[in-house]
Amino acid sequence: MHGLTKFLKHAFLPHQGNNYRAKVLHHDSLTYIMGLLLITILIFRTTANTSFHRVLGASLNIQTQVLLADTNKERAHYGLNPLTLNKKLSEAAADKAHDMFAHDYWNHYSPTGTSPWYFFTKNDYHYLYAGENLAKDFSDSAKVVQAWMQSTKHRENILRSEYTEIGFAVEEGVLQGKPTVLVVQLLATPDPSYVPDTNASTQQKSNVLNATSAPSVQKAKLINTAVWGRNAMLFILTILICALAIDMYIFERQKMYRSTGKSVFHIVFLFVVIIGIVVINTGTII
Amino acid sequence: MKRVDLLLLILVTVIEIAVLFIAPIQTKKVSLFMYVAYYVSWSLLVHARTKTLSVKIVLEYFLLAAIAVAALQVLFITSL
Numbered sequence: 001m002h003g004l005t006k007f008l009k010h011a012f013l014p015h016q017g018n019n020y021r022a023k024v025l026h027h028d029s030l031t032y033i034m035g036l037l038l039i040t041i042l043i044f045r046t047t048a049n050t051s052f053h054r055v056l057g058a059s060l061n062i063q064t065q066v067l068l069a070d071t072n073k074e075r076a077h078y079g080l081n082p083l084t085l086n087k088k089l090s091e092a093a094a095d096k097a098h099d100m101f102a103h104d105y106w107n108h109y110s111p112t113g114t115s116p117w118y119f120f121t122k123n124d125y126h127y128l129y130a131g132e133n134l135a136k137d138f139s140d141s142a143k144v145v146q147a148w149m150q151s152t153k154h155r156e157n158i159l160r161s162e163y164t165e166i167g168f169a170v171e172e173g174v175l176q177g178k179p180t181v182l183v184v185q186l187l188a189t190p191d192p193s194y195v196p197d198t199n200a201s202t203q204q205k206s207n208v209l210n211a212t213s214a215p216s217v218q219k220a221k222l223i224n225t226a227v228w229g230r231n232a233m234l235f236i237l238t239i240l241i242c243a244l245a246i247d248m249y250i251f252e253r254q255k256m257y258r259s260t261g262k263s264v265f266h267i268v269f270l271f272v273v274i275i276g277i278v279v280i281n282t283g284t285i286i
Numbered sequence: 287m288k289r290v291d292l293l294l295l296i297l298v299t300v301i302e303i304a305v306l307f308i309a310p311i312q313t314k315k316v317s318l319f320m321y322v323a324y325y326v327s328w329s330l331l332v333h334a335r336t337k338t339l340s341v342k343i344v345l346e347y348f349l350l351a352a353i354a355v356a357a358l359q360v361l362f363i364t365s366l
Contacts, residue, residue, distance in 0.1 A: 027349060030350065030353065031349060034353050034356055038356060040360050044360070232360070233358075236357065237353075237354075259338065260343065261347055265325075265329065272302055272303060272318075273322070276306055276318045277358070277361055280306070280315065280361070
């Protein structure tokens with residue numbers, strides 16, 4: 001116990017023994033912290049495509065039923081009709097995701113010029129109006145819909161009153177050299193003038209997909225690297241801020257001079273970085 | 287330290303925080319790295335003006351900036 005108290009005092013309190021500067025803020029300590037972070041970066045960069053990453057990888061919780069519920073919740077908020085999950089649209093969305101992984105592109109149009117509408121007709125879905133929203137690198141369903149709603153174009157797409165049906169695909173793969181989870185959302189209004197060759201009423205019924213059996217990605221990994229990474233970085237920066245604050249307070253009381261940087265500005269700087277880590281939602285949408 | 291230096295840092299910090307809350311994701315990322323670069327340059331300039339610049343201080347600012355950049359990198363890599 002005495003040893004721990006002595007260590008904490010040496011690490012955080014400026015006194016003669018640490019040259020009147022908290023040991024955590026010494027150059028060697030800062031270098032060790034940076035070295036630790038560099039090793040972490042190296043490990044995750046080199047194992048990005050290996051089974052190690054897949055085992056330790058992000059805990060994904062993207063579920064179609066949540067995406068559907070959140071989308072309809074947003075539409076209800078604007079007094080719009082709820083959308084029905086359509087099997088053909090979900091299959092078209094899955095085809096689109098597979099095509100993106102196969103041709104390695106992050107765009108609405110493939111490098112070969114295939115448009116999003118191709119996947120509708122490929123799956124025998126004939127529409128009057130249609131739209132597509134894409135998202136990647138999200139680990140939570142709610143954040144996907146939230147990100148779409150924060151973007152004007154995607155929000156307009158979700159809130160279009162003409163749409164009556166929707167389809168989702170949540171697919172895992174490697175995109176542009178990085179393990180990626182793609183979310184494809186297809187919205188449409190079926191063409192009522194289109195009459196399929198077979199029994200129309202039976203076909204229509206089979207196209208309604210039960211949300212609970214719809215494709216989703218939900219995995220509990222050994223370590224959730226997304227949460228782990230964020231919390232570890234917040235912990236390190238908070239320790240530094242605490243050390244700077246204690247160091248600044250005690251040193252100001254002693255009214256001595258030392259040749260160091262301004263602790264108050266360091267605190268502000270690290271605080272902004274912490275806000276960045278908390279605020280930044282790493283997924284992207286198009 | 288001149289008052290204008292302090293005001294400049296406060297202004298840039300406020301803008302950066304606003305950008306972090308309202309800008310698109312890519313802008314947020316770029317602006318954070320730009321803020322780190324700005325903080326180091328600003329500090330070195332202020333210390334140079336007050337004639338308190340030394341290798342020890344330069345190293346301290348660079349180490350803090352490097353920790354911030356590395357922390358952001360870890361965040362971006364581990365997020366998926």
